[in-house]
Amino acid sequence: MLEKLLIPVTATIVACAPLTAFAQQSTTHGTFTGASDHITTGSVQVIKTADGGALVILDSNFSLDGAPDPRVGFGRDGKYVATSDVGKLENLSGLQTYVVAARINIDDFNEVYIWCTQFNVPLGIATLNRN
Template sequence: MKNNIISALIAAALSLTILLPTSARAEDHLQSQFSHTIDYITEHGVSVVRSSDGGNLVVIETDFNTRNRSELRLLLGRDGMFMPEADLGPLARVTGLQVFKAPPGLDIQQYTEVHIWNPQHNVIVGVAPLK
């Protein structure tokens, strides 16, 4: 119940952030789909949106799911590698909407991918190229 309430609040906050009076430009919203590695299935959407305060939000979409049940973390990366300095935190669950706020000093333009990483086994379970 508590997780449902938190998810609903995050979704409402995200909707308000996106629907503010200033219209979003194409460069303020990036969308992609997770692909999976040979051993893991991770699928569906992820978006990066600019928040009203000028920061960035990485949004795992409502249809997201992965079959990996271990602790997972969301990181940004480039050239097929995640960057430890761009660790946005642990996933709260293996399905559904999740919103991650990028730290203020993190230049999101330097990254070309969103990674889901299993630190226990040091394996990437999903990658979404940012377009």
């Protein structure tokens, strides 16, 4: 009988790194506003890590209405910086985490973008507030 109650559990590993590399150093957060006639909503957190990189966390309330080739990246004062791209948006909604390489200094930016590379337009912008 007990075998029928067991539920298989699976996990996906996003990145292999020592846990100490992800120790929180500082956090910024923001809320998305849609752009270019797209609806983008929800919260984002950017957490600096001990290894000099960062994590971008789109919270469970994140949502994008859809677009071709959406990417996650950074910008400053209303201007997206293409070299800050951290990867393809994996899902149009829900909790998701992106690893930011140490070569990208997140202190240089005050916005997180959801960016459409096909049409070179913003889909959503979140202004970051320091904790």
